[in-house]
Amino acid sequence: MNITISLASFISEEFVALFEFYSTTFELAEVEELHSDIFRGAHVGDMTLGFSAPVVYEMLAIQEWSDPKGTTQYLTFEAASDDEVSTLTERAVVNGARLLHDPYETYYGAFQSVLADPDGNVFRINHFR
Missing domain, CATH: 3.10.180.10 (2,3-Dihydroxybiphenyl 1,2-Dioxygenase, domain 1)
Incomplete structure (x- = not known):
């Protein structure tokens, strides 16, 4: 299956x-x-x-x-590079997102940012290395 x-x-x-x-x-x-x-x-x-x-x-x-109260799920958008994570993060903020966590290297080797969209839904922009 x-x-x-x-x-x-x-x-x-x-x-x-x-x-x-x-x-x-x-x-x-x-x-x-x-x-x-x-x-x-x-x-x-x-x-x-x-x-x-x-x-x-x-x-x-x-x-x-x-x-609903609070975030029960979130989406992760996969970027092609660390630079693209940063670019998309900046674009999201310009378009009305709230930055919750600056782009950073995760403990599992990815580079990602965490944001909330204009409705308050949490999402991540990620690059697995």
């Missing part, structure tokens, strides 16, 4: 703005065929990064999770 992740999604009142933040920061192309009044998607390799309006809580019968 070969399992892959096809879609990872954010749910946000400001789903269009959040889509714009990630697509602009990481230069991601929109998945045009998924564009709707309640959803935007961006190509990230073989995966789609999705951005949904809060109406999906009801559509998916997951209203219980509609008011």
Whole structure:
């Protein structure tokens, strides 16, 4: 069996703005065929990064999770080099991210930064050496 992740999604009142933040920061192309009044998607390799309006809580019968507290997951975007980590980190901050941890070398030999997007979702920009 070969399992892959096809879609990872954010749910946000400001789903269009959040889509714009990630697509602009990481230069991601929109998945045009998924564009709707309640959803935007961006190509990230073989995966789609999705951005949904809060109406999906009801559509998916997951209203219980509609008011989460704290970060329960985070995304890691893989860069091609340490320099690209720094460049993307700067771009993310210019686009509205909050820098939580300057780019640094991890104990496992990666170079990464940690940020929060405009909605407060934590994400990392990483380069495995």
